[in-house]
Amino acid sequence: MTRKVSMFIDGEEVTSQCTEWIPVTDPATQEVICEAPNATEDEVNRAVASAKKAFETWKNVPVTKRARMMLTYQHLLKKHHDEIAEILAEETGKNFEDAKGDVWRGIEVAEHAANMPSLMMGETVENVATNVDTYSMIQPLGVCAGMNNQGHASK
Incomplete structure (x- = not known):
C-alpha cells in the first residue's frame, strides 16, 4: 500500500479526510512513492484559521528572537x-x-531571513516639507496564499 502523506495543522499531524489523493511519483521511474491529500475545504479553512491564530502571537515576537x-x-x-x-x-x-x-539554496534563504532585523528597519526623514517629518515602518501583514502543482488553490 502506498504511504499517504499526513498534514500538519495547528501543531499536530492530521490524516486528511479527503476523497482524492494526489500521487507523487519518482520522475525517473514513474513509481508512485506516496500520495498527498487534496485537502478538504474544511481542512484548508482549519489550516488558515490556525495560521491566523499563530500570527497573532508571532507578530509580537521580537525580531531578534x-x-x-x-x-x-x-x-x-x-x-x-x-x-x-x-x-x-x-x-x-x-x-x-x-x-x-x-x-543549499534553501539554507541561504533561511540565512537571509535571519538578517530580518536590519531589513525590517524603517526610515525617518526630517523636513520633507516645511515642519513635516516622515517615517515608515515595516510590519508583517498575515497569512498568504499559494497554489499546488495540480492547480488547486490554497490559502
Whole structure:
C-alpha cells in the first residue's frame, strides 16, 4: 500500500479526510512513492484559521528572537542536508548533486531571513516639507496564499 502523506495543522499531524489523493511519483521511474491529500475545504479553512491564530502571537515576537529561530532552522537544514537532498532527488528526479544544491539554496534563504532585523528597519526623514517629518515602518501583514502543482488553490 502506498504511504499517504499526513498534514500538519495547528501543531499536530492530521490524516486528511479527503476523497482524492494526489500521487507523487519518482520522475525517473514513474513509481508512485506516496500520495498527498487534496485537502478538504474544511481542512484548508482549519489550516488558515490556525495560521491566523499563530500570527497573532508571532507578530509580537521580537525580531531578534525570530532571527535566532531562523538560525536554528538553518542549522537543522545543514544537519540534515544529505537526507533532505535524497528525498528531493527522489521526488523531483534530480540527481543527488543537483538536489544538494537546491537544499543549499534553501539554507541561504533561511540565512537571509535571519538578517530580518536590519531589513525590517524603517526610515525617518526630517523636513520633507516645511515642519513635516516622515517615517515608515515595516510590519508583517498575515497569512498568504499559494497554489499546488495540480492547480488547486490554497490559502
